[in-house]
């Protein structure tokens with residue numbers, strides 16, 4: 452397969468907007484309950500707070516603060532296998548300005564370089580390739596220098 456035929460595919464449909472231009476970093480897609488205002492990531496069909504099905508799609512901020520983190524020393528479970536290049540890898544709970552805390556991979560896997568409360572920014576990064584050679588894109592959060 453030639454490179455120009457390679458596609459970028461989100462690891463989960465409807466989870467993110469991929470960058471459309473070099474200046475566009477892409478974003479995460481969540482949803483908001485129109486009845487009670489509860490926010491969710493990833494999108495869902497029903498509000499877990501009030502059971503309303505009246506949810507609207509929202510674009511979430513590309514920045515956040517590190518709420519908690521852990522470093523994993525084993526390969527990620529499917530669908531990340533078999534070519535997980537990030538062992539060990541960092542995972543974090545990231546507090547977005549919207550007030551939502553999302554669970555995400557981190558670009559940093561050295562615990563001494565991570566600090567609760569530090570500023571992070573979203574990057575949409577190639578994680579692996581699918582069987583057709585397409586790039587599989589995952590959201591990750593990266594410490595802001």
Ligand SMILES: [Zn+2]
Pocket residue numbers: 484485486487488489498499500501502503
């Ligand atoms: Zn609700």
